[in-house]
Amino acid sequence: xxxxxxxxxxxxxxxxxxxxxxxxxxxxxxxxxxxxxxxxxxxxxxxxxxxxxxxxxxxxxxxxxxxxxxxxxxxxxxxxxxxxxxxxxxxxxxxxxxxxxxxxxxxxxxxxxxxxxxxxxxxxxxxxxxxxxxxxxxxxxxxxxxxxxxxxxxxxxxxxxxxxxxxxxxxxxxxxxxxxxxxxxxxxxxxxxxxxxxxxxxxxxxxxxxxxxxxxxxxxxxxxxxxxxxxxxxxxxxxxxxxxxxxxxxxxxxxxxxxxxxxxxxxxxxxxxxxxxxxxxxxxxxxxxxxxxxxxxxxxxxxxxxxxxxxxxxxxxxxxxxxxxxxxxxxxxxxxxxxxxxxxxxxxxxxxxxxxxxxxxxxxxxxxxxxxxxxxxxxxxxxxxxxxxxxxxxxxxxxxxxxxxxxxxxxxxxxxxxxxxxxxxxxxxxx
Numbered sequence: 310x311x312x313x314x315x316x317x318x319x320x321x322x323x324x325x326x327x328x329x330x331x332x333x334x335x336x337x338x339x340x341x342x343x344x345x346x347x348x349x350x351x352x353x354x355x356x357x358x359x360x361x362x363x364x365x366x367x368x369x370x371x372x373x374x375x376x377x378x379x380x381x382x383x384x385x386x387x388x389x390x391x392x393x394x395x396x397x398x399x400x401x402x403x404x405x406x407x408x409x410x411x412x413x414x415x416x417x418x419x420x421x422x423x424x425x426x427x428x429x430x431x432x433x434x435x436x437x438x439x440x441x442x443x444x445x446x447x448x449x450x451x452x453x454x455x456x457x458x459x460x461x462x463x464x465x466x467x468x469x470x471x472x473x474x475x476x477x478x479x480x481x482x483x484x485x486x487x488x489x490x491x492x493x494x495x496x497x498x499x500x501x502x503x504x505x506x507x508x509x510x511x512x513x514x515x516x517x518x519x520x521x522x523x524x525x526x527x528x529x530x531x532x533x534x535x536x537x538x539x540x541x542x543x544x545x546x547x548x549x550x551x552x553x554x555x556x557x558x559x560x561x562x563x564x565x566x567x568x569x570x571x572x573x574x575x576x577x578x579x580x581x582x583x584x585x586x587x588x589x590x591x592x593x594x595x596x597x598x599x600x601x602x603x604x605x606x607x608x609x610x611x612x613x614x615x616x617x618x619x620x621x622x623x624x625x626x627x628x629x630x631x632x633x634x635x636x637x638x639x640x641x642x643x644x645x646x647x648x649x650x651x652x653x654x655x656x657x658x659x660x661x662x663x664x665x666x667x668x669x670x671x672x673x674x675x676x677x678x679x680x681x682x683x684x685x686x687x688x689x690x691x692x693x694x695x696x697x698x699x700x701x702x703x704x705x706x707x708x709x710x711x712x713x714x715x716x717x718x719x720x721x722x723x724x725x726x727x728x729x730x731x732x733x734x735x736x737x738x739x740x
Contacts, residue, residue, distance in 0.1 A: 310350060315410040317343045318403075318700075319423045322489070322693055323431070325450035326458045326481040335395065340693060344402030351405045358405065363709065365702075368648035369404060373397055375609075375641040383612030392613060403696035407703030414667040417707055421496040421673075425512050428490055432515040435476045435486075439522040442474045476522040481692050487523035488684065488694055490516050491531040492701060495539075495676035499669045527688045531680040538676040592627045592687060599626060603635050610638040629685035629698070649682050649702065656705055663708070674705045 321339035330337045351358060358366075376396055381389035411417050434446055444459070451457050458481065462468070468475045468483070475483040494516050501509040520528040598618045602611050615624065616635060626632040634642030656675055663671055678701050681690075690698045 311347075311406075311410045314343055314347050314350065315406060315420065316423075318347075318406055319420070319427070322424075322697070323427055323479055325446060325479045326692070327447065327450035327454045327456040329454075329456065329458070335391065340696060341395070341398055344398045344406065344696060347402045347406045347409075348398060351401075351409065354409070358408070361408075361709070365648060365652050366408075368644060368651070369400070369699075369702075372641055372644045372648065373400055375644065376400075376637045379609040379637040379641065380612055382609045383614060389612070399696040400699050403698075403700040404703040407700045408706045411704050412707050414670060414707060417670055417674075417704060418667075420704070421493060421500075421670075424493045425497050425516065428493060428519065429512045429515040431478050432519050435478050435519050435522050438478065439473050439476045442469065444474075444477060446479050447477065470524050473522065473524060475524045476519065478519070483523040484525050484527055484688055485692055485694050487520050487525040487528035488531070488681075488688060488690075489697060490519045490523075491528040491535075491680065491684075492677050492697060494520065494528075494532065495535050495680075496670070496673040499673040499676075503669045527684050530687070531684050534680040534683045535676040538679045539672070591622075594622055595626055595628070596631060598622065599631055599635050603631075603639065606635075607639045610634070610636045610641070612636055625689065627689055628687060629690045631686075632689050646682075649678070652702065652705065653679050653682070656708060659708055671705065671708060674701075677701060678705070 318340060321343050324339045326338075328339065373396070377389075377393040380393040380396070383389070384392060411420060431446075438444055438446070444464070447459055459477070460482070463475075463477065463482070476486060477483050478486050480486040480489070494513075497509065497513040497516050501513050520532070595618075599616055602616045613636060616626070618624075626635065630642060630646060633645060653675060656671060660668060660671055660675075681698055681701060685698075
Protein backbone atom coordinates (compact mmCIF):
# COMPACT_ATOMS: atom_id res chain seq x y z
CA UNK A 310 0.00 0.00 0.00
CA UNK A 311 2.68 2.53 1.02
CA UNK A 312 4.73 1.73 -2.09
CA UNK A 313 1.69 2.44 -4.25
CA UNK A 314 1.14 5.77 -2.46
CA UNK A 315 4.81 6.68 -2.93
CA UNK A 316 4.52 6.07 -6.68
CA UNK A 317 1.36 8.18 -6.83
CA UNK A 318 3.06 10.98 -4.90
CA UNK A 319 6.00 11.14 -7.30
CA UNK A 320 3.65 11.22 -10.29
CA UNK A 321 1.37 13.80 -8.65
CA UNK A 322 4.24 16.26 -8.29
CA UNK A 323 4.48 16.32 -12.09
CA UNK A 324 0.77 16.87 -12.71
CA UNK A 325 0.30 20.43 -14.07
CA UNK A 326 -1.13 22.96 -11.64
CA UNK A 327 -4.21 23.37 -13.87
CA UNK A 328 -5.51 19.98 -12.72
CA UNK A 329 -7.44 20.67 -9.52
CA UNK A 330 -10.94 20.52 -8.04
CA UNK A 331 -12.49 23.16 -5.80
CA UNK A 332 -14.41 21.69 -2.87
CA UNK A 333 -15.92 24.73 -1.25
CA UNK A 334 -12.95 26.88 -0.35
CA UNK A 335 -10.48 24.00 -0.56
CA UNK A 336 -8.29 23.49 -3.60
CA UNK A 337 -7.83 19.75 -4.08
CA UNK A 338 -4.82 18.69 -6.14
CA UNK A 339 -3.63 15.14 -6.70
CA UNK A 340 -0.66 15.42 -4.35
CA UNK A 341 -2.91 16.57 -1.50
CA UNK A 342 -5.27 13.64 -2.03
CA UNK A 343 -2.32 11.23 -1.97
CA UNK A 344 -0.91 12.76 1.22
CA UNK A 345 -4.34 12.61 2.88
CA UNK A 346 -4.40 8.87 2.13
CA UNK A 347 -0.92 8.60 3.63
CA UNK A 348 -2.21 10.12 6.89
CA UNK A 349 -5.04 7.56 6.95
CA UNK A 350 -2.48 4.79 6.38
CA UNK A 351 -0.32 6.25 9.18
CA UNK A 352 -3.25 6.25 11.61
CA UNK A 353 -3.83 2.55 10.92
CA UNK A 354 -0.12 1.98 11.67
CA UNK A 355 0.13 4.40 14.59
CA UNK A 356 1.65 1.81 16.91
CA UNK A 357 4.57 1.23 14.57
CA UNK A 358 5.11 4.97 14.12
CA UNK A 359 5.17 5.51 17.89
CA UNK A 360 7.73 2.73 18.34
CA UNK A 361 9.98 4.26 15.67
CA UNK A 362 9.55 7.89 16.75
CA UNK A 363 12.61 9.94 17.62
CA UNK A 364 13.34 13.57 18.47
CA UNK A 365 12.57 14.74 14.93
CA UNK A 366 9.05 13.27 15.14
CA UNK A 367 8.46 14.98 18.49
CA UNK A 368 9.71 18.36 17.25
CA UNK A 369 7.67 18.21 14.04
CA UNK A 370 4.49 17.15 15.83
CA UNK A 371 4.95 19.98 18.32
CA UNK A 372 5.42 22.39 15.42
CA UNK A 373 2.13 21.28 13.82
CA UNK A 374 0.32 21.67 17.15
CA UNK A 375 1.58 25.27 17.40
CA UNK A 376 0.57 25.93 13.78
CA UNK A 377 -2.90 24.49 14.41
CA UNK A 378 -3.29 26.68 17.50
CA UNK A 379 -2.25 29.67 15.38
CA UNK A 380 -4.87 28.96 12.71
CA UNK A 381 -7.67 28.54 15.26
CA UNK A 382 -6.65 31.56 17.38
CA UNK A 383 -6.47 33.85 14.34
CA UNK A 384 -9.39 32.60 12.23
CA UNK A 385 -11.86 30.91 14.54
CA UNK A 386 -12.73 27.24 14.86
CA UNK A 387 -14.25 26.49 11.43
CA UNK A 388 -11.83 28.31 9.14
CA UNK A 389 -8.92 27.55 11.46
CA UNK A 390 -9.57 23.80 11.37
CA UNK A 391 -9.93 23.85 7.56
CA UNK A 392 -6.63 25.69 7.12
CA UNK A 393 -4.90 23.52 9.71
CA UNK A 394 -6.18 20.38 7.99
CA UNK A 395 -4.55 21.27 4.66
CA UNK A 396 -1.38 22.30 6.48
CA UNK A 397 -1.20 19.03 8.43
CA UNK A 398 -1.77 17.02 5.24
CA UNK A 399 1.14 18.77 3.50
CA UNK A 400 3.47 18.63 6.51
CA UNK A 401 2.80 15.34 8.28
CA UNK A 402 1.49 13.54 5.21
CA UNK A 403 4.69 14.23 3.27
CA UNK A 404 6.95 13.56 6.26
CA UNK A 405 5.37 10.22 7.16
CA UNK A 406 5.21 9.11 3.54
CA UNK A 407 9.00 9.39 3.53
CA UNK A 408 9.33 7.87 7.02
CA UNK A 409 7.17 4.83 6.27
CA UNK A 410 8.31 4.16 2.70
CA UNK A 411 12.01 5.09 2.67
CA UNK A 412 13.22 2.62 5.30
CA UNK A 413 16.17 1.19 3.32
CA UNK A 414 18.99 2.59 1.17
CA UNK A 415 17.43 0.84 -1.81
CA UNK A 416 14.18 2.77 -1.47
CA UNK A 417 16.04 6.05 -1.01
CA UNK A 418 17.92 5.23 -4.21
CA UNK A 419 14.70 4.35 -6.05
CA UNK A 420 12.81 7.49 -5.05
CA UNK A 421 15.68 9.72 -6.14
CA UNK A 422 16.07 7.88 -9.44
CA UNK A 423 12.32 8.26 -10.08
CA UNK A 424 12.39 12.03 -9.57
CA UNK A 425 15.63 12.46 -11.53
CA UNK A 426 14.29 10.35 -14.40
CA UNK A 427 11.11 12.41 -14.72
CA UNK A 428 12.98 15.71 -14.39
CA UNK A 429 15.38 14.57 -17.13
CA UNK A 430 12.51 13.66 -19.47
CA UNK A 431 10.71 16.99 -19.11
CA UNK A 432 13.92 18.95 -19.80
CA UNK A 433 13.04 18.79 -23.51
CA UNK A 434 9.97 20.92 -22.82
CA UNK A 435 12.03 23.28 -20.66
CA UNK A 436 14.42 24.05 -23.52
CA UNK A 437 11.54 24.54 -25.95
CA UNK A 438 9.65 26.81 -23.55
CA UNK A 439 12.64 29.01 -22.79
CA UNK A 440 13.71 29.68 -26.36
CA UNK A 441 10.28 29.72 -28.07
CA UNK A 442 8.61 31.79 -25.30
CA UNK A 443 5.73 29.34 -25.43
CA UNK A 444 4.51 27.73 -22.20
CA UNK A 445 3.26 24.74 -24.14
CA UNK A 446 2.58 22.33 -21.25
CA UNK A 447 0.39 24.85 -19.43
CA UNK A 448 -1.44 25.62 -22.65
CA UNK A 449 -2.22 21.94 -23.18
CA UNK A 450 -3.31 21.56 -19.54
CA UNK A 451 -5.58 24.62 -19.77
CA UNK A 452 -7.30 23.24 -22.86
CA UNK A 453 -7.96 19.94 -21.08
CA UNK A 454 -9.20 21.40 -17.78
CA UNK A 455 -10.54 24.83 -18.66
CA UNK A 456 -8.41 26.27 -15.84
CA UNK A 457 -5.85 29.03 -16.34
CA UNK A 458 -3.78 28.77 -13.19
CA UNK A 459 -0.60 30.66 -14.06
CA UNK A 460 -0.11 34.24 -12.93
CA UNK A 461 -0.65 36.41 -16.05
CA UNK A 462 2.64 38.22 -15.33
CA UNK A 463 4.49 35.00 -16.22
CA UNK A 464 3.65 35.73 -19.88
CA UNK A 465 5.05 39.27 -19.79
CA UNK A 466 8.50 40.67 -20.55
CA UNK A 467 9.31 40.64 -16.82
CA UNK A 468 9.95 36.91 -17.13
CA UNK A 469 12.18 37.21 -20.22
CA UNK A 470 15.85 37.84 -19.62
CA UNK A 471 18.48 38.08 -22.36
CA UNK A 472 15.91 36.73 -24.83
CA UNK A 473 15.21 33.63 -22.72
CA UNK A 474 11.87 33.06 -21.01
CA UNK A 475 12.15 31.80 -17.44
CA UNK A 476 11.00 28.18 -17.61
CA UNK A 477 8.10 26.90 -15.51
CA UNK A 478 7.70 23.53 -17.25
CA UNK A 479 4.80 21.72 -15.47
CA UNK A 480 4.95 23.94 -12.40
CA UNK A 481 3.34 27.14 -11.24
CA UNK A 482 6.49 29.30 -11.12
CA UNK A 483 10.15 29.17 -12.23
CA UNK A 484 11.34 29.27 -8.61
CA UNK A 485 9.29 26.19 -7.76
CA UNK A 486 10.64 24.29 -10.77
CA UNK A 487 14.24 25.37 -10.17
CA UNK A 488 14.20 24.55 -6.46
CA UNK A 489 12.61 21.14 -7.03
CA UNK A 490 15.36 20.35 -9.53
CA UNK A 491 18.00 21.58 -7.08
CA UNK A 492 16.73 19.11 -4.43
CA UNK A 493 17.79 16.15 -6.59
CA UNK A 494 20.86 17.66 -8.23
CA UNK A 495 23.29 16.50 -5.48
CA UNK A 496 22.12 12.90 -5.80
CA UNK A 497 22.58 13.00 -9.59
CA UNK A 498 26.11 14.38 -9.20
CA UNK A 499 27.09 11.94 -6.44
CA UNK A 500 25.72 8.98 -8.42
CA UNK A 501 27.68 10.05 -11.48
CA UNK A 502 30.88 10.31 -9.42
CA UNK A 503 30.27 7.04 -7.59
CA UNK A 504 29.38 4.87 -10.60
CA UNK A 505 29.89 6.76 -13.84
CA UNK A 506 27.64 5.89 -16.75
CA UNK A 507 26.70 8.06 -19.77
CA UNK A 508 23.05 8.12 -18.68
CA UNK A 509 24.05 9.53 -15.28
CA UNK A 510 26.02 12.28 -17.00
CA UNK A 511 23.02 13.07 -19.24
CA UNK A 512 20.71 13.26 -16.22
CA UNK A 513 23.10 15.56 -14.34
CA UNK A 514 23.46 17.89 -17.31
CA UNK A 515 19.70 17.89 -17.87
CA UNK A 516 19.04 18.95 -14.27
CA UNK A 517 21.70 21.66 -14.46
CA UNK A 518 20.29 23.01 -17.74
CA UNK A 519 16.81 23.09 -16.22
CA UNK A 520 18.06 25.08 -13.23
CA UNK A 521 19.84 27.54 -15.54
CA UNK A 522 16.78 28.07 -17.72
CA UNK A 523 14.59 29.02 -14.78
CA UNK A 524 16.89 32.07 -14.56
CA UNK A 525 16.30 32.09 -10.83
CA UNK A 526 18.98 32.83 -8.29
CA UNK A 527 17.54 30.32 -5.78
CA UNK A 528 18.55 27.04 -7.49
CA UNK A 529 21.92 28.46 -8.49
CA UNK A 530 22.52 29.66 -4.94
CA UNK A 531 21.58 26.17 -3.80
CA UNK A 532 24.40 24.69 -5.92
CA UNK A 533 26.80 27.11 -4.20
CA UNK A 534 25.52 26.03 -0.79
CA UNK A 535 25.72 22.39 -1.86
CA UNK A 536 29.37 22.87 -2.77
CA UNK A 537 30.01 24.40 0.64
CA UNK A 538 28.09 21.53 2.23
CA UNK A 539 30.21 18.98 0.36
CA UNK A 540 33.33 20.59 1.79
CA UNK A 541 31.76 20.55 5.24
CA UNK A 542 30.68 16.90 5.13
CA UNK A 543 34.06 15.79 3.76
CA UNK A 544 35.99 17.26 6.70
CA UNK A 545 33.30 17.04 9.39
CA UNK A 546 34.46 13.98 11.31
CA UNK A 547 38.06 15.17 11.65
CA UNK A 548 37.82 18.92 11.91
CA UNK A 549 34.74 19.91 13.90
CA UNK A 550 36.61 22.54 15.89
CA UNK A 551 37.92 24.12 12.70
CA UNK A 552 34.44 24.41 11.21
CA UNK A 553 32.97 25.83 14.39
CA UNK A 554 35.74 28.43 14.37
CA UNK A 555 35.13 29.06 10.66
CA UNK A 556 31.42 29.58 11.28
CA UNK A 557 32.11 31.94 14.17
CA UNK A 558 34.58 33.91 12.03
CA UNK A 559 32.07 34.14 9.17
CA UNK A 560 29.30 35.40 11.44
CA UNK A 561 31.71 37.90 13.02
CA UNK A 562 32.74 39.18 9.58
CA UNK A 563 29.09 39.55 8.56
CA UNK A 564 28.38 41.47 11.76
CA UNK A 565 31.41 43.72 11.18
CA UNK A 566 30.35 44.46 7.59
CA UNK A 567 26.87 45.26 8.84
CA UNK A 568 28.33 47.85 11.24
CA UNK A 569 30.87 49.57 8.98
CA UNK A 570 28.86 49.48 5.71
CA UNK A 571 26.09 51.99 5.11
CA UNK A 572 24.30 49.32 3.03
CA UNK A 573 24.63 46.44 5.49
CA UNK A 574 25.74 42.86 5.00
CA UNK A 575 22.43 41.53 3.67
CA UNK A 576 22.09 44.42 1.23
CA UNK A 577 25.54 43.66 -0.16
CA UNK A 578 24.75 39.95 -0.34
CA UNK A 579 21.43 40.43 -2.10
CA UNK A 580 22.77 42.95 -4.63
CA UNK A 581 25.53 40.56 -5.73
CA UNK A 582 23.82 37.14 -5.50
CA UNK A 583 20.58 37.73 -7.40
CA UNK A 584 19.94 38.04 -11.13
CA UNK A 585 17.93 41.18 -10.46
CA UNK A 586 19.15 43.44 -7.58
CA UNK A 587 15.73 45.16 -7.54
CA UNK A 588 14.14 41.82 -6.63
CA UNK A 589 16.69 41.48 -3.83
CA UNK A 590 15.88 44.89 -2.38
CA UNK A 591 12.17 44.13 -2.69
CA UNK A 592 12.79 41.11 -0.45
CA UNK A 593 14.58 43.34 2.05
CA UNK A 594 11.48 45.52 2.31
CA UNK A 595 9.43 42.37 2.92
CA UNK A 596 11.66 41.50 5.87
CA UNK A 597 11.50 45.07 7.19
CA UNK A 598 7.71 45.32 7.23
CA UNK A 599 6.94 41.69 8.04
CA UNK A 600 9.08 41.84 11.17
CA UNK A 601 6.63 44.38 12.59
CA UNK A 602 3.91 41.72 12.47
CA UNK A 603 6.28 39.11 13.90
CA UNK A 604 7.15 41.30 16.89
CA UNK A 605 3.53 42.37 17.44
CA UNK A 606 2.32 38.74 17.38
CA UNK A 607 5.27 36.74 18.74
CA UNK A 608 3.48 33.68 20.14
CA UNK A 609 0.87 32.58 17.59
CA UNK A 610 1.56 34.87 14.64
CA UNK A 611 -1.13 36.26 12.35
CA UNK A 612 -2.20 33.05 10.60
CA UNK A 613 -3.03 33.60 6.93
CA UNK A 614 -4.28 37.16 7.53
CA UNK A 615 -2.96 40.03 5.44
CA UNK A 616 0.32 41.35 6.82
CA UNK A 617 1.13 45.02 7.41
CA UNK A 618 2.81 46.65 4.41
CA UNK A 619 2.64 49.71 2.14
CA UNK A 620 0.21 49.54 -0.79
CA UNK A 621 3.05 49.32 -3.32
CA UNK A 622 4.47 46.17 -1.68
CA UNK A 623 3.06 42.88 -2.96
CA UNK A 624 1.26 40.53 -0.53
CA UNK A 625 3.71 37.65 -1.10
CA UNK A 626 6.60 36.83 1.24
CA UNK A 627 9.74 35.49 -0.44
CA UNK A 628 11.10 33.64 2.55
CA UNK A 629 9.90 30.30 3.90
CA UNK A 630 11.34 30.92 7.37
CA UNK A 631 10.00 34.46 7.64
CA UNK A 632 6.54 33.40 6.48
CA UNK A 633 6.38 30.45 8.90
CA UNK A 634 7.41 32.71 11.78
CA UNK A 635 5.01 35.49 10.83
CA UNK A 636 2.06 33.12 10.37
CA UNK A 637 2.58 30.80 13.34
CA UNK A 638 4.77 32.70 15.79
CA UNK A 639 8.40 32.82 16.84
CA UNK A 640 8.32 29.53 18.84
CA UNK A 641 6.98 27.63 15.79
CA UNK A 642 9.57 29.16 13.45
CA UNK A 643 12.48 28.46 15.79
CA UNK A 644 11.23 24.94 16.50
CA UNK A 645 11.10 23.99 12.82
CA UNK A 646 14.49 25.58 12.14
CA UNK A 647 16.03 23.72 15.08
CA UNK A 648 14.45 20.46 13.94
CA UNK A 649 15.89 20.93 10.44
CA UNK A 650 19.39 21.81 11.62
CA UNK A 651 19.39 19.06 14.22
CA UNK A 652 18.74 16.30 11.69
CA UNK A 653 21.42 17.63 9.31
CA UNK A 654 24.13 17.61 11.97
CA UNK A 655 22.87 14.33 13.39
CA UNK A 656 23.34 12.73 9.97
CA UNK A 657 26.76 14.36 9.62
CA UNK A 658 27.78 12.74 12.89
CA UNK A 659 26.58 9.36 11.58
CA UNK A 660 28.26 9.47 8.16
CA UNK A 661 31.56 7.86 9.13
CA UNK A 662 29.67 4.84 10.53
CA UNK A 663 27.89 4.07 7.27
CA UNK A 664 29.03 1.54 4.68
CA UNK A 665 30.84 3.14 1.74
CA UNK A 666 28.33 1.67 -0.72
CA UNK A 667 25.61 4.02 0.49
CA UNK A 668 27.49 6.70 2.43
CA UNK A 669 27.41 8.81 -0.73
CA UNK A 670 23.60 8.72 -0.66
CA UNK A 671 23.52 10.10 2.88
CA UNK A 672 26.00 12.77 1.73
CA UNK A 673 23.70 13.69 -1.15
CA UNK A 674 20.80 14.10 1.29
CA UNK A 675 22.88 16.39 3.53
CA UNK A 676 23.80 18.61 0.58
CA UNK A 677 20.21 18.72 -0.62
CA UNK A 678 18.48 19.44 2.67
CA UNK A 679 21.14 21.87 3.95
CA UNK A 680 20.68 23.95 0.79
CA UNK A 681 16.89 23.82 1.30
CA UNK A 682 17.36 25.26 4.79
CA UNK A 683 19.60 28.06 3.54
CA UNK A 684 17.72 29.16 0.43
CA UNK A 685 14.53 29.08 2.49
CA UNK A 686 15.61 32.50 3.76
CA UNK A 687 15.18 33.95 0.25
CA UNK A 688 12.45 31.71 -1.23
CA UNK A 689 8.99 30.73 -0.01
CA UNK A 690 8.23 27.02 -0.35
CA UNK A 691 4.75 27.49 -1.77
CA UNK A 692 2.61 25.03 -3.69
CA UNK A 693 4.24 21.64 -4.12
CA UNK A 694 7.51 22.84 -2.60
CA UNK A 695 6.13 22.82 0.94
CA UNK A 696 5.33 19.08 1.00
CA UNK A 697 8.61 18.41 -0.84
CA UNK A 698 10.49 20.16 1.98
CA UNK A 699 8.93 17.90 4.60
CA UNK A 700 9.24 14.83 2.39
CA UNK A 701 12.98 15.53 2.11
CA UNK A 702 13.14 16.03 5.88
CA UNK A 703 11.77 12.52 6.41
CA UNK A 704 13.68 10.87 3.56
CA UNK A 705 16.81 10.17 5.61
CA UNK A 706 14.99 8.05 8.21
CA UNK A 707 16.53 4.86 6.76
CA UNK A 708 19.81 5.68 8.52
CA UNK A 709 18.10 4.74 11.79
CA UNK A 710 18.13 1.04 10.89
CA UNK A 711 21.80 -0.09 11.05
CA UNK A 712 21.09 -3.84 11.07
CA UNK A 713 18.83 -3.52 8.07
CA UNK A 714 21.44 -1.41 6.32
CA UNK A 715 24.09 -4.09 6.88
CA UNK A 716 21.74 -6.67 5.40
CA UNK A 717 21.17 -4.46 2.35
CA UNK A 718 24.85 -4.73 1.41
CA UNK A 719 24.16 -8.25 0.12
CA UNK A 720 21.36 -7.32 -2.21
CA UNK A 721 21.74 -7.33 -5.95
CA UNK A 722 21.17 -3.61 -6.50
CA UNK A 723 24.11 -2.76 -4.25
CA UNK A 724 26.27 -5.38 -5.97
CA UNK A 725 25.39 -3.68 -9.25
CA UNK A 726 26.63 -0.34 -7.87
CA UNK A 727 29.76 -2.04 -6.51
CA UNK A 728 30.59 -3.41 -9.97
CA UNK A 729 30.14 0.05 -11.49
CA UNK A 730 32.40 1.58 -8.84
CA UNK A 731 35.12 -0.99 -9.48
CA UNK A 732 34.83 -0.44 -13.21
CA UNK A 733 35.79 3.19 -12.57
CA UNK A 734 38.60 2.36 -10.17
CA UNK A 735 39.89 -1.23 -10.63
CA UNK A 736 42.43 -0.88 -7.84
CA UNK A 737 39.94 0.35 -5.27
CA UNK A 738 39.90 -1.88 -2.16
CA UNK A 739 36.87 -4.03 -1.43
CA UNK A 740 34.83 -2.04 1.14
